[in-house]
Amino acid sequence: MFPELNSILNSTPDSFKSSDFILASDRRADASFLIHHYLSFYLRAGCKVCFLGLVQSFSHYSAVGQRLGVSLAQAREKGQLVFLEGLKDSFGVLLQDTSQQETQPLSFLRSPGAGLEGLFRFVERSVRQSGDGDAGESWGPPVLLIDDLSVLLSLGVSVGAILDFTLYCQATVCSELQGNMVILVRCEEEDADDDEEGSNLLQRGLVHQCNLALHIEGLPTGYCRDIHGQMEVWWRPRGETIYNQRKIFHFKVHDKGASFFARGTSSAVL
Amino acid sequence: MAAPMRGMAGSSNTGNTTSFQKKTHSKLVSIPGTRPSVQNGQLLVSSGVSSLDYVIGGGLAVGTLLLVEEDRFDSYSRMLLKYFLAEGVVCGHELFLASARDHPDEIMQELPSPIVDDVAGIKMSEGQSQPSDPENPDTMKIAWRYQNQPRVQTALVSSMRFGHYYDVSKTMEPELQQAAKCHRFYQLQETPVTKGSSPLPSPYQALLKSIQTVIRKEGFDGSTPQSKVRNVLRLGLHSLGSVLWGDDVCCNDNPAHCHALSTFLYALRGLLRSSLSVAIVTVPSHLIQNRAVMGRIIRLSDTAIALESFRGSEKETNPLYKDYHGLLHVHQLPRLNCLSCEVPDTKDLAFKLKRKQFTIERLHLPPDLSETVSRVSKTELAAGCGSTATGNKHLDF
Numbered sequence: 062m063f064p065e066l067n068s069i070l071n072s073t074p075d076s077f078k079s080s081d082f083i084l085a086s087d088r089r090a091d092a093s094f095l096i097h098h099y100l101s102f103y104l105r106a107g108c109k110v111c112f113l114g115l116v117q118s119f120s121h122y123s124a125v126g127q128r129l130g131v132s133l134a135q136a137r138e139k140g141q142l143v144f145l146e147g148l149k150d151s152f153g154v155l156l157q158d159t160s161q162q163e164t165q166p167l168s169f170l171r172s173p174g175a176g177l178e179g180l181f182r183f184v185e186r187s188v189r190q191s192g193d194g195d196a197g198e199s200w201g202p203p204v205l206l207i208d209d210l211s212v213l214l215s216l217g218v219s220v221g222a223i224l225d226f227t228l229y230c231q232a233t234v235c236s237e238l239q240g241n242m243v244i245l246v247r248c249e250e251e252d253a254d255d256d257e258e259g260s261n262l263l264q265r266g267l268v269h270q271c272n273l274a275l276h277i278e279g280l281p282t283g284y285c286r287d288i289h290g291q292m293e294v295w296w297r298p299r300g301e302t303i304y305n306q307r308k309i310f311h312f313k314v315h316d317k318g319a320s321f322f323a324r325g326t327s328s329a330v331l
Numbered sequence: 332m333a334a335p336m337r338g339m340a341g342s343s344n345t346g347n348t349t350s351f352q353k354k355t356h357s358k359l360v361s362i363p364g365t366r367p368s369v370q371n372g373q374l375l376v377s378s379g380v381s382s383l384d385y386v387i388g389g390g391l392a393v394g395t396l397l398l399v400e401e402d403r404f405d406s407y408s409r410m411l412l413k414y415f416l417a418e419g420v421v422c423g424h425e426l427f428l429a430s431a432r433d434h435p436d437e438i439m440q441e442l443p444s445p446i447v448d449d450v451a452g453i454k455m456s457e458g459q460s461q462p463s464d465p466e467n468p469d470t471m472k473i474a475w476r477y478q479n480q481p482r483v484q485t486a487l488v489s490s491m492r493f494g495h496y497y498d499v500s501k502t503m504e505p506e507l508q509q510a511a512k513c514h515r516f517y518q519l520q521e522t523p524v525t526k527g528s529s530p531l532p533s534p535y536q537a538l539l540k541s542i543q544t545v546i547r548k549e550g551f552d553g554s555t556p557q558s559k560v561r562n563v564l565r566l567g568l569h570s571l572g573s574v575l576w577g578d579d580v581c582c583n584d585n586p587a588h589c590h591a592l593s594t595f596l597y598a599l600r601g602l603l604r605s606s607l608s609v610a611i612v613t614v615p616s617h618l619i620q621n622r623a624v625m626g627r628i629i630r631l632s633d634t635a636i637a638l639e640s641f642r643g644s645e646k647e648t649n650p651l652y653k654d655y656h657g658l659l660h661v662h663q664l665p666r667l668n669c670l671s672c673e674v675p676d677t678k679d680l681a682f683k684l685k686r687k688q689f690t691i692e693r694l695h696l697p698p699d700l701s702e703t704v705s706r707v708s709k710t711e712l713a714a715g716c717g718s719t720a721t722g723n724k725h726l727d728f
Binding site for chain 2: 121124125155156173214215247249250260315316317319
């Protein structure tokens with residue numbers, strides 16, 4: 062959890078907006094530190110977290126989580142965290158001889174054209190589960206975290222199927238169960254002759270659905286060792302605010318967190 | 332200082348120079364040819380080129396995938412692959428080599444020969460210290476303190492060093508090469524799998540199956556009981572994505588199996604993460620027209636570098652590049668088990684292949700803009716303007 066990011070976004074583990082769909086995207090940069098922030102944030106807040114970790118192993122997230130002060134292994138044991146490890150199960154799904162039932166979460170690896178229904182059923186099961194076996198452990202509102210969604214494009218799933226999946230998840234998690242959703246999407250450069258199936262199309266579709274968009278990019282002036290990039294925060298008007306709010310910050314990622322500062326005020330420059 | 336050494340020589344024959352024993356954490360696996368990273372404790376292996384190890388943050392982490400985008404004539408990327416395999420032979424790691432164009436045996440025969448430290452005397456020492464004998468002609472007269480030390484070990488059988496140097500003008504001796512256990516996969520000799528509906532096209536499916544079989548059989552994923560010493564498996568996959576692998580991502584703008592290579596890399600990374608192995612994959616990226624595909628492939632690997640050689644291009648005659656053979660671009664560095672990664676100083680790197688070394692140097696110096704640079708202090712101006720010079724001296728007006 063990054064304290065500076067909490068103050069920028071006006072949220073703390075004790076008080077945060079519910080039914081929020083947060084989109085983290087990047088273009089030629091790496092926004093995965095935001096996923097670690099939200100993972101530790103919601104685990105501290107006591108929410109039930111369903112994490113689809115499609116690009117890294119569980120030990121990676123738990124090692125970073127330890128530095129940020131949460132223990133993922135403990136959370137998983139207690140039932141607070143449901144973790145789908147994509148990498149570990151992927152080669153098993155691809156190399157098995159007989160195709161098992163189609164509602165396996167990773168069944169899209171074998172038949173990418175069929176869509177993501179198996180994955181959605183897995184998510185639905187995880188967020189609807191209440192502590193049936195435990196001694197009345199009730200967690201907070203459910204949270205769905207996905208890292209990252211654009212890898213599904215590389216595995217052959219179409220943009221339409223992914224957008225359907227996110228719509229189903231939003232309807233279930235945000236509207237029905239009053240929970241939150243955080244999705245990471247990684248994009249390519251804006252290409253003039255970009256074909257229809259692209260991560261840019263996916264990102265535009267998701268920006269249309271989300272409430273808060275955090276976009277990470279490199280500095281427009283080039284590579285700098287001490288400022289790792291710029292983050293653009295965009296809030297969708299909700300409730301009494303009628304105008305779009307958009308702010309830009311620079312950031313630097315450390316070992317134990319990230320620091321955010323206004324443009325031009327990095328300690329390397331001053 | 333004299334007394335302990337003399338006492339040591341009489342009592343223990345282990346060849347230690349001091350009696351200080353470093354207390355090693357029992358959990359750390361000690362495999363020859365690896366070392367833990369200073370940054371995040373990951374187990375690293377050397378890629379065979381020490382300057383490349385430095386550029387990618389100390390070495391290749393075990394369980395990760397290094398993607399090398401080939402240069403136009405595949406000369407330097409093939410050289411990197413050979414360095415990687417030669418390093419595996421010298422450290423005693425197991426190898427897995429897959430290629431579609433040249434037979435793996437040919438690549439193995441072309442491995443560069445390692446440069447041995449001690450030229451005179453290849454005989455390995457017994458390890459026992461011999462008592463100083465006045466009749467023995469080998470008795471040292473001046474450096475007699477060192478008489479009881481074991482001789483310099485020159486055999487490469489158990490090399491604990493990290494990173495070696497190779498002489499590219501000579502090929503590795505056949506005995507050394509045969510001593511290494513190498514699994515080979517030659518695409519043109521594999522029978523295509525025709526049955527069933529495999530999600531991946533046949534060559535990639537067969538390659539994935541073969542890699543998984545090797546990992547399981549040799550116990551790299553910890554499935555077999557630990558009766559043998561743990562070792563690292565080095566995988567070298569040459570020119571994936573080229574037409575010889577049955578993939579048309581290099582020839583078509585909209586290939587029929589455009590996700591075959593990316594799905595394969597995803598599954599390969601899954602296999603690597605769950606075993607003690609490290610892989611280097613070379614891809615002919617200059618043939619792939621669709622830039623989005625290359626971006627996806629880079630995202631799916633951990634470390635990604637690209638080689639751009641000057642041979643045959645107009646940069647060959649550019650005086651700026653006259654000392655170098657090509658440029659090295661680092662496209663991606665992994666963040667393993669930590670938030671931040673090793674951020675390089677500069678991204679302008681050039682390489683040069685000399686006979687005994689593959690050097691990578693920075694081309695220009697970056698502007699000196701960092702948090703630790705010293706700046707001319709403005710306090711002498713502030714003292715004249717205002718009485719209170721105790722404010723933040725960087726923001727004084």
